Amino acid sequence: MYIVDLLPAAERERYLDIRAFLQSTVRQASIDYWNREEFPFGLLAEMGKRGLGALQTDGTSKLFKGLMYVEVARADVSLSALVGIHNELIVGMIDALGSEEQKQRWLPGLITFTQLGAFALTEPGHGSDIAGGLETSARLEDGEWVINGAKRWIGSGTIADFALVWARDEADGRIKGFIVETDRAGYRATKIANKIGLRIMQNADIVLDNVRIPASNMLPGATDFAKANDLLRDSRAWVGWQGAGIQLAAFDVARSYSLERRQFGKQLACFQLVQQQLAEILGNASASLALMAQLARIQTDGKLEMAQAAMAKSTCTRLARASVAMGRSLLGGNGISTDYEMGKLFGDAEILYTYE
Incomplete structure (x- = not known):
């Protein structure tokens, strides 16, 4: 059984549809924006049409939300950072701590990504x-x-x-x-x-x-920082999902490259060392996904503690750092160029390891 099979049928269908959009549209388009340090407003609008700005308020499960964070990170980590912060800390704070007037003024635009x-x-x-x-x-x-x-x-x-x-x-x-x-x-x-x-x-x-x-x-529910800490705890857990997503991206790039690249008369994928590296990257990603799926269950039960969220974030981003470094090595000299994506992932992995 795959983790996605744990989702209800309607959520699973929506997940597969959004994943296909992210891979077919966002992944390749994001590379040029990343290189130029520019923001893709057009891509954000398309993501809004698919409900990625409303993950905090649409009533879907914690597991679905987490897997959406995985797939956005798999397509582009920068956009996954925006989607996570937007849902967990902006929409989440206003929805939980804001006045009715503040909710009416801001939430409609936020959940469609027409406002940030x-x-x-x-x-x-x-x-x-x-x-x-x-x-x-x-x-x-x-x-x-x-x-x-x-x-x-x-x-x-x-x-x-x-x-x-x-x-x-x-x-x-x-x-x-x-x-x-x-x-x-x-x-x-x-x-x-x-x-x-x-x-x-x-x-x-x-x-x-x-x-x-x-x-x-002033947010009436945010009269001291302790009330915001619960949402910050959940946002720390979100970074764990990002860590799983970037590892899947590293595997995608490394696998594709090893099948296309030929050395010494055969595909890179035919060499046992390359196979071992691919297996380790995918193993790290699978372990991270399993950890985060368990964390989603704890969140659903309302029992998540800050220490658990921090442990998950630390573990998944540590594995992400190792997986992406391994993928970069597998690509050799091409691994340092963003033209092959792995160089882009290498830089992004350092940020995931550092923040939150």
Whole structure:
């Protein structure tokens, strides 16, 4: 039995349809965008038509959602980062912690990908050290919140319609969540260029200079950071699914190359060492998928703990790093060129291992 066979029939049919679209359309098209560090708005629109912006709210199973993250990562890791952050941290936060007015204003556009949000937590000097290091401040003044601070590595920061900014309330010292529209005075986002991975993702440095927003832009359910931690736990688990997806991509590329490439009068795939490498890559991917499928069961039962999510993320991305390195080696000199995809995967795997 394959993991996909665990899905209900309707979810399985939808999974196969979306997987075919991602492989036939997104995978090849993404390479040029990745090389140029540009964002494929047209591809995002097509993904929205297939419901990839609504995975958090469409009522499908945890396993289906996870397998969708796998298949998007298999096609392009940058877009899988956007899809995961979008569902887990933007749609998820507003749906769970937002007011009815905020949900009505933002969710319809978000779930169709006609609008984008950015999750603005990490800061230049402190990374994700939330408890002791977060410096961005919020002050309530004349019925408005005044936000000051800086954020770094914010995905979609230059293209989003709003940023979900985490700031420390000057009045009580608590960290709270605020919706900051990106066209407000004082919001400045600068693209971080020259990355070795996730080059499609438009990461940004953000400066918030006396940005004024209505009092109603604070998320009423995010009056302290502990309430957001449950969603961050699930987002950490999502990176484990990414790790499984990039390993399948590495296997796809390595297998295809070993069947097409001939050395010493025969296919590379005929050599036992190459066969061993392919088996190890696929074995790592299979182990990662099995681990994540079990994690989905734990999530469904409402029993997932942060330590479990972190362990899964750590394990799957460690195996991903090893699998992609093995695939790069299998391609020889061609493995360092993004023309053969493996070089692209090699850079992306480093990011998965590093973040979350």
